[in-house]
Amino acid sequence: MTAAVPLRTRSRRTRGGTLSTARRREGLTALGMASPAVLLLLVFFVIPVVLAFGLAFTSARLISPTPARFVGLRNFAMLAEDPVFLRSVLNTFAFAAVVVPVQAGLALGLALLVNGRFRGTNFFRTVYFIPVVTSMVVVSIVWTFLYQKNGLLNRIIDGVTLGLVRGPDWLNDPSTSLAAIIFMSVWQGAGFHMIIWLAGLQTIPAELHEAASIDGVSRWTRFRFVTWPGLRATRTFVLITITISAFSLFTQVNVMTQGGPLDSTSTLVYQAVRSGYQQQQTAYASAISLVFFVLVLIVSLVQRRLTREKD
Amino acid sequence: MNAKTRRLVAASLVAVTATAVLAGCGSADRGGSGAQGGVLKLWTHNAGNAAEYDVVEKVVNDFNASQTTYKVEIEAFPQGAYNDAVVASSSSKKLPCILDVDGPNVPNWAWGGYLAPLELKGGEVPLDDQLPSTVGKYRDEVYAFGFYDVALTMFARKSVLDEHGIRVPTPDRPWTRAEFSAALADLKAGGKFEYPLEMGTGGSGEWWPYAYSPQLQSFGGDLVDRSSYKTAEGALNGPTARDWAKWFRSLVTDGYMAQKSGSSPNDDFLNGKSAIEWDGSWDAAKNVEKLGDDLLILPPVDFGQGPKIGGASWQWAMSSNCAQPEGARAFLEFTRKTAYFLEFAKATGTIPATDAAAAKIPGYEPGGRYEPLVRAARDFAVVRPVTPAYPYIASVFEKTAKDIVAGADPDAALDEAVKQIDANLKLNDFYAD
Numbered sequence: 048m049t050a051a052v053p054l055r056t057r058s059r060r061t062r063g064g065t066l067s068t069a070r071r072r073e074g075l076t077a078l079g080m081a082s083p084a085v086l087l088l089l090v091f092f093v094i095p096v097v098l099a100f101g102l103a104f105t106s107a108r109l110i111s112p113t114p115a116r117f118v119g120l121r122n123f124a125m126l127a128e129d130p131v132f133l134r135s136v137l138n139t140f141a142f143a144a145v146v147v148p149v150q151a152g153l154a155l156g157l158a159l160l161v162n163g164r165f166r167g168t169n170f171f172r173t174v175y176f177i178p179v180v181t182s183m184v185v186v187s188i189v190w191t192f193l194y195q196k197n198g199l200l201n202r203i204i205d206g207v208t209l210g211l212v213r214g215p216d217w218l219n220d221p222s223t224s225l226a227a228i229i230f231m232s233v234w235q236g237a238g239f240h241m242i243i244w245l246a247g248l249q250t251i252p253a254e255l256h257e258a259a260s261i262d263g264v265s266r267w268t269r270f271r272f273v274t275w276p277g278l279r280a281t282r283t284f285v286l287i288t289i290t291i292s293a294f295s296l297f298t299q300v301n302v303m304t305q306g307g308p309l310d311s312t313s314t315l316v317y318q319a320v321r322s323g324y325q326q327q328q329t330a331y332a333s334a335i336s337l338v339f340f341v342l343v344l345i346v347s348l349v350q351r352r353l354t355r356e357k358d
Numbered sequence: 359m360n361a362k363t364r365r366l367v368a369a370s371l372v373a374v375t376a377t378a379v380l381a382g383c384g385s386a387d388r389g390g391s392g393a394q395g396g397v398l399k400l401w402t403h404n405a406g407n408a409a410e411y412d413v414v415e416k417v418v419n420d421f422n423a424s425q426t427t428y429k430v431e432i433e434a435f436p437q438g439a440y441n442d443a444v445v446a447s448s449s450s451k452k453l454p455c456i457l458d459v460d461g462p463n464v465p466n467w468a469w470g471g472y473l474a475p476l477e478l479k480g481g482e483v484p485l486d487d488q489l490p491s492t493v494g495k496y497r498d499e500v501y502a503f504g505f506y507d508v509a510l511t512m513f514a515r516k517s518v519l520d521e522h523g524i525r526v527p528t529p530d531r532p533w534t535r536a537e538f539s540a541a542l543a544d545l546k547a548g549g550k551f552e553y554p555l556e557m558g559t560g561g562s563g564e565w566w567p568y569a570y571s572p573q574l575q576s577f578g579g580d581l582v583d584r585s586s587y588k589t590a591e592g593a594l595n596g597p598t599a600r601d602w603a604k605w606f607r608s609l610v611t612d613g614y615m616a617q618k619s620g621s622s623p624n625d626d627f628l629n630g631k632s633a634i635e636w637d638g639s640w641d642a643a644k645n646v647e648k649l650g651d652d653l654l655i656l657p658p659v660d661f662g663q664g665p666k667i668g669g670a671s672w673q674w675a676m677s678s679n680c681a682q683p684e685g686a687r688a689f690l691e692f693t694r695k696t697a698y699f700l701e702f703a704k705a706t707g708t709i710p711a712t713d714a715a716a717a718k719i720p721g722y723e724p725g726g727r728y729e730p731l732v733r734a735a736r737d738f739a740v741v742r743p744v745t746p747a748y749p750y751i752a753s754v755f756e757k758t759a760k761d762i763v764a765g766a767d768p769d770a771a772l773d774e775a776v777k778q779i780d781a782n783l784k785l786n787d788f789y790a791d
Binding site for chain 2: 106108109110111112125130216218219221305306307308309310321324325326327328
């Protein structure tokens with residue numbers, strides 16, 4: 048703030064500098080306006096993240112009588128040999144690979160359905176949105192019961208197939224556990240992205256749709272050549288947000304399966320939390336977080352490149 | 359708004375934010391500085407546990423009224439957040455003078471420099487009178503003591519065992535492995551129970567090492583080699599441990615036990631869904647109330663090395679950065695009265711740590727309804743490995759046992775567990791100081 052005083056005196060001296068001085072003043076004001084947010088971000092986000100990355104190269108523990116020391120790449124070498132870590136990476140990618148297209152597609156479908164003008168639109172919008180405003184912990188507990196061996200889902204399968212098909216023990220069978228978590232996650236998350244798609248749909252000018260119907264095109268052609276191109280910005284946003292949230296899969300796993308059975312649902316974030324807290328290996332958990340950060344960054348950059356505006 | 363006003367607004371915004379952030383950091387510095395001005399802070403995990411909290415409060419009030427030098431102030435935490443709170447406040451050197459600690463964590467916290475050796479001189483009840491599992495030791499120093507312990511036991515209905523012609527075991531003649539298998543086979547064949555044995559496999563966390571490592575020990579294995587505490591080789595993957603792992607998995611494949619039991623195993627037992635329940639003494643009173651004389655409180659199975667149960671529950675300790683250790687010591691010595699041992703055990707439905715207290719609680723006296731629990735705590739209890747590595751070992755064991763129950767190759771799973779534990783021990787210089 049001391050810089051403001053000489054600035055002002057200088058502006059009085061030189062007439063020709065008024066414009067640039069005004070700009071600088073504005074810049075200063077902008078800085079002042081941004082500083083609360085920037086300061087908070089620095090203190091609670093940037094500094095902790097930088098510290099965490101630093102910890103990945105040390106021997107830091109949650110509880111230890113000896114101070115942490117620099118150990119170079121030891122934690123990363125251990126990661127490379129950790130079978131649970133490799134499994135966690137695979138599970139995380141498998142989860143994202145299914146959830147991103149399915150959840151985005153389902154959400155778009157729902158958005159198209161509730162975008163029409165008919166009675167009860169608000170009712171359906173609310174119903175689809177309810178899972179989103181319910182706590183993920185609550186949703187996970189409820190679905191744990193639905194997925195039980197004698198739970199509702201298997202009772203339905205039993206009833207529909209007249210007892211011919213016996214549903215598996217969804218969450219306790221390594222071959223179905225991840226699929227069960229994927230299904231539930233898509234159900235829970237689709238409502239949120241439905242709202243985003245809906246916002247995108249409503250930015251498309253009505254004239255375009257009218258013009259298309261005057262031309263007498265089919266519904267599909269209209270979607271393909273009017274709606275879809277109109278959703279370009281929304282598409283990028285939905286794609287990137289779903290990808291990032293899919294990669295950070297944790298709550299469902301922590302509540303429903305704790306990474307089991309046989310590591311079939313272990314994920315990167317779950318493993319980082321388990322190593323960092325339960326096993327008190329702060330440095331190892333930091334190394335996992337660093338790898339996780341780099342993976343998400345790479346995927347986001349690739350997506351950004353693929354969806355960039357082609358001028 | 360002219361430029362001057364705008365600048366003023368911007369400046370004040372920055373100033374306000376900066377002050378707020380700095381003040382936030384500053385106020386943390388002022389809080390909780392141990393025992394200034396004769397005040398001793400006491401932390402307990404009992405915020406959600408009214409019965410036990412009331413006893414803590416009563417003991418503290420009695421102490422505060424008994425003298426004028428020190429004043430103990432209680433701060434209670436929910437159990438789920440307690441350990442995190444202690445770890446966080448220790449890294450900022452803000453531990454309270456007096457705190458409670460779960461028994462198996464005592465070596466870890468002592469090694470980490472959280473706890474100070476108690477070096478008690480006074481107190482009405484000598485430490486030697488306590489059940490060994492209720493005294494938290496590390497490297498021959500006493501760091502904590504508890505007023506009670508809990509015991510693992512098997513609950514069953516007498517009518518069900520009689521109906522299937524199964525012998526009722528006694529502490530002197532527990533079931534052998536063969537007898538237990540035959541009993542489970544009979545119960546399963548009876549057709550009344552889908553899963554005759556309830557082991558609480560739906561639980562997680564400390565329950566796994568607490569409940570199942572005693573069975574591993576009864577087979578002859580252990581979590582770690584206790585002669586050196588430098589390896590788990592041979593203990594967790596020796597022939598007896600492999601035998602345990604195969605037996606544990608066979609309970610699932612034979613259909614005796616659910617791979618993952620329900621969320622309230624004790625209710626399932628009371629509702630007749632299971633015939634035998636492996637559970638803790640904390641459910642004993644409820645079971646007696648519901649089933650009356652039909653309830654059997656049975657000793658654990660002898661798988662070869664005698665029946666085993668886990669020992670140690672919550673205990674009291676003092677922190678190493680307490681400014682007035684003599685005050686903390688005075689409080690802890692004050693609490694060592696038979697009356698308080700009695701009250702804690704009564705309030706929590708647990709096993710009192712001394713015989714003198716046990717004799718005064720209906721049911722816990724010799725020949726009483728709950729005497730099998732007292733005997734188990736005295737004769738069968740094995741404390742969990744006394745090493746700062748315990749939290750790590752416990753976490754690895756939980757995952758390994760879950761994998762085995764879910765069908766992992768027992769030999770490979772145990773070998774992997776040993777590999778991880780050994781690597782962790784080595785990485786931490788075997789937890790030397």
